[in-house]
Amino acid sequence: MHKNKILQYFYIFRFKLFKTSTKMSEGALKEKELGNAAYKKKDFDNAILHYSKAIELDPTNLIFHTNLAAVYFEMKKYDESIEECKKAVDVGREQRADFKLIAKAYNRMGTAHRKKGELELAKTAYEKALTEHRTPDYRQNLSEVESAIKKAAEEAYINPEIAEQEKQKGNDCFKKGEFADAVKFYSEAVKRNPRDAKIYSNRAACYTKLTAFDLALKDCDKSIELDPSFVKAYLRKGNALKVMGQTQKAMDVYEKAMEIDPNNAEAKQGYKDCAVKQYSTGGGSSDPEEVRKRAMNDPEVQAIMADPAMRMILEQMQSDPQAVSEHLKNPEIMRKIMKLKDSGLISMQYR
Known part of the structure; x- marks a missing residue:
């Protein structure tokens, strides 16, 4: 009970401090309103003048800094926007401002970093915003920048020459019957060149040998998506379906292969084998x-x-x-x- 009473006094004390720290002087409030009006008209130069004057009249209110940061952001002056956000955070800490206002400054800072392509700094700013105040918008911003970081890392990893080397290693293992090792090399090749349909098709052949048919079909479908005319992918998909006992589906795939290459002997034989199986049952x-x-x-x-x-x-x-x-x-x-x-x-x- 005593502990709860102390917490109650603490929150009352903090609330009073917050009210004091966010109370604007009449002159500062007027300058803020003039800045808002100029901002809405996209008269950014005057908006900067009025927000700066508000800061001079009342340097203890972080809102003026976040408003000024918004102006710089619209002007694509991202460095200046970030600096104003930092000042807003510092002022907010000193004045024990509402955590929601500090979170807003961090979020705006993160968006400015993101516009500059500074994804890691944006991520850090969004994380700090969430520690101050959790909202769906802040969570979405963090999620998007994390996805962008992952995509950038994947793109930086792409190297077709290394992909070809890894694919060759996979081919060598496949010939030796070392299918699990072949999968490892093909997987690395996929990371190095995710747009090469042949690598997915090769890995699908390994998965079929390892009886991992779901993975084989997934790779075949990806290979076909990347190159709809790549007959080998259809053949490997048909072979996997045939082994799985899905005879009719296999026949449909072999038929598609024959549409692309009417003289393909493997497609004809695969279709015939399935047809004979259908009749025999x-x-x-x-x-x-x-x-x-x-x-x-x-x-x-x-x-x-x-x-x-x-x-x-x-x-x-x-x-x-x-x-x-x-x-x-x-x-x-x-x-x-x-x-x-x-x-x-x-x-x-x-x-």
């Missing part, structure tokens, strides 16, 4: 008539079934199931057959 529906009706509403299915050549092929496949293997050598016929299979219209197995 069979299919069907508990309600064939319903499936058939739904499928025939698909314009693409209608076109396939209306094609005389495709009808002949389907009839041949019914009388000679072994003919499936021969027809799958043609990517376009394979695609149409798989479309019918996916729609539920056909369900065939090798015997």
Whole structure:
């Protein structure tokens, strides 16, 4: 109880000091208002004159310094703005000013440093603002400058020549079957050159070998994002999906690879392997008539079934199931057959 009483007296004492320290003289208040009016009109020279006069009349009030700092900031005189913020903090400390006002000075100081590109100094100022008074805006400012510092560090680390050296080390490890070590080198190469699609694709191959399929797919997607025409990334994504047992998704990826490079043997073989697996596992529906009706509403299915050549092929496949293997050598016929299979219209197995 005694302790609480002491704290109560302390806060009352501090409040009285604060009221005294922030009370403006009539002349200083008038100059401040004239400075505010000039500031709103962007008449910065007169704003400086009035705020400076207010400081002369009342050197104990930090608000005049923070206002003056705001003028210099708008004039892009960031050094002068920072100096006024420092003076505001010093005056505020001497006069035991409200911590919110000191926090505002630190925040403004941080923004001026940020404009100058002095990110570390900006970070320090924002941190000090938060120690005085925590607000979402101050927290956001700190978060943004921390992100900018991280990005700057990453950009400074980029070196394509070193990236190529690290990639080669990864290639050497991959050839030896040392996949975990290869991942380390490829990861360093990515940091050194995050815009090289081939590095992500190479690392994806390692992840597949290590059965880290989620990471492999993520790297394949990044590689494709960086270079949508890079066939190798599609092939490695298809291979990962095939190993994962996601046959249809793998076929879709192999098909995309064949669109980019129609003569790619690996894409054709991957697609064929998946197609054979699809047929060997069979299919069907508990309600064939319903499936058939739904499928025939698909314009693409209608076109396939209306094609005389495709009808002949389907009839041949019914009388000679072994003919499936021969027809799958043609990517376009394979695609149409798989479309019918996916729609539920056909369900065939090798015997």
